[in-house]
Amino acid sequence: MNDQAAKLRDQMGNQSNIRTGARKIAVTSGKGGTGKSNTSVNLSIALAKLGQRVMLVDADTNLANVDILLGVSSKYTLHDVAKGGIPLSEVVFTGPAGIQVLPGTSGIVELVGNDGMIRNEITTSLAVYERDLDIMVIDTGAGINETVVHFVTAADEAIIVTQPEPTALADAYALIKIISSRSVRTRLYILVNGVRRPSDGFDVFEQLQLVVQNFLNIQIHFLGNIPYDTNVINAVNRQQPYLLMAPKTEASIAISSIARKLLKHPPVAPDGKKETLFGRLMRGSKP
Numbered sequence: 001m002n003d004q005a006a007k008l009r010d011q012m013g014n015q016s017n018i019r020t021g022a023r024k025i026a027v028t029s030g031k032g033g034t035g036k037s038n039t040s041v042n043l044s045i046a047l048a049k050l051g052q053r054v055m056l057v058d059a060d061t062n063l064a065n066v067d068i069l070l071g072v073s074s075k076y077t078l079h080d081v082a083k084g085g086i087p088l089s090e091v092v093f094t095g096p097a098g099i100q101v102l103p104g105t106s107g108i109v110e111l112v113g114n115d116g117m118i119r120n121e122i123t124t125s126l127a128v129y130e131r132d133l134d135i136m137v138i139d140t141g142a143g144i145n146e147t148v149v150h151f152v153t154a155a156d157e158a159i160i161v162t163q164p165e166p167t168a169l170a171d172a173y174a175l176i177k178i179i180s181s182r183s184v185r186t187r188l189y190i191l192v193n194g195v196r197r198p199s200d201g202f203d204v205f206e207q208l209q210l211v212v213q214n215f216l217n218i219q220i221h222f223l224g225n226i227p228y229d230t231n232v233i234n235a236v237n238r239q240q241p242y243l244l245m246a247p248k249t250e251a252s253i254a255i256s257s258i259a260r261k262l263l264k265h266p267p268v269a270p271d272g273k274k275e276t277l278f279g280r281l282m283r284g285s286k287p
Contacts, residue, residue, distance in 0.1 A: 022055075022133035023267065026155035026186075029162065030171025032142040035193040036161045038236060039226065039255070040139035041069045042243045043159075046259035048097035049243075052134040055092075055100040057126065059151050060141040064104025070095055071239030074103040092129070096244055100129075104139075143171075144178055152179055156267040157187045159223060163194050164204045173211055180218035187267055189223035191258065201225030224261065226254045 027043065029036040037060070044056040058066040058078075067074045074093060080086035088102070095101040130136055138155060140148045152158045158179070162172040176188065190208060192201035205222040212220055226232075229251035235242035243252045 022130040022136045024130075024136050024138060024155040024157070025262070026138045026140055026152045026158040028140040028148055028152050028158055028160055028175065029142045029168075030144065030160070030173070030175040031168055034142070034161045034163050034168055035226070035232075036142060037065050037139050038069055038232065038242075039159070039161050039191065039193065040137055041066060042241050042252075042255045043259060044099045044137045045095075045097045045241050045243050046256045047135055047137070047262070048099045049256075050259055050263060052263070053132065054098075054135050054137060055102065055126075055129060055133050056095065057102045057136060057138045058104030059138050059147070060104050063141065066101065066139055067103040068239060069236065070101065070241065072101075072103075074101075077103045088129075096241060100133075102126075144175055148175075149178055149182060153182045153186055155186055157189060157262075159189045159191050160220075161191050161193050162204065162208075164192060164196075164200050169204065169208055173208060176208075176212060176218065176220065177216060180216045188218065188220045190220055191223045191226065193226045194228045195225045196228055198225060198227070224254060224258045226251050226258075 025043075027036055027040040037058075040056060044054050048054045056066060058064040064077070067077075072093070072095065074091070076086050076091045078091065081088055081091055092100050092102050126136070138151050140151045142148075160172050160175060162168045172190070179186065179188065190205050192204045195201045195204075201224065202222060205220075209220055209222075212218060227250045229242070229249055231246040231249040232242045232251050235245045238245065242249065243255060246252055
């Protein structure tokens with residue numbers, strides 16, 4: 001695996017700033033239980049329905065659950081790639097609306113604490129895949145650790161999923177604080193999940209924005225709300241994306257609107273160019 005990464009690094013050389021790659025959107029959260037992975041799944045499907053070639057990457061290196069939310073029992077996961085012998089092409093499968101899905105690994109004792117090993121495998125392998133994609137949605141782990149920050153700062157944009165409660169806001173701010181110390185290139189969006197009233201989401205954003213403006217040298221942007229919706233809970237229990245199970249429900253309408261908003265505002269790098277995920281991760285890994 002290390003030989004493969006080294007070979008790709010040599011091939012890329014200093015070309016990371018001149019090759020166009022897929023748009024990278026990391027979906028993350030400061031704490032578990034905010035609906036981050038469910039948002040990643042349904043956002044990927046919504047983007048695919050708008051004509052985008054999408055890959056959903058489950059980059060939670062220890063507690064992956066994208067395949068569970070899709071109701072799919074994948075034959076292989078990143079664990080099989082990381083321990084050798086299984087090529088990534090046999091791990092990736094086609095999901096709803098034609099999205100490509102790279103399932104993560106969960107509950108593998110020997111991999112707990114070895115985030116860096118799987119992170120390097122994801123990084124190396126996706127360098128080839130992103131050439132044929134429009135958008136790569138990267139579902140990171142929850143919380144603050146090196147792997148989460150690694151993927152967020154390598155993305156063009158990061159969607160921080162939070163909820164209208166004090167603990168979720170505090171954890172979202174802590175994540176933003178760490179990101180701000182590492183990167184000013186990643187555009188940060190705030191998405192408020194489980195709101196009871198439409199105004200609640202923007203109220204949450206304004207509270208967070210006020211603290212960020214006072215203490216951090218970084219900008220955040222309001223992406224939207226996903227309302228509290230019992231159809232979302234039912235869909236999770238049935239292991240189906242709510243966008244497909246209940247396409248006219250409030251949550252489905254909201255996630256579709258968020259997908260359209262993202263497509264209307266593509267990211268632009270400071271030099272007007274995009275680089276590959278591999279290139280950004282390798283650049284970010286340098287001391």
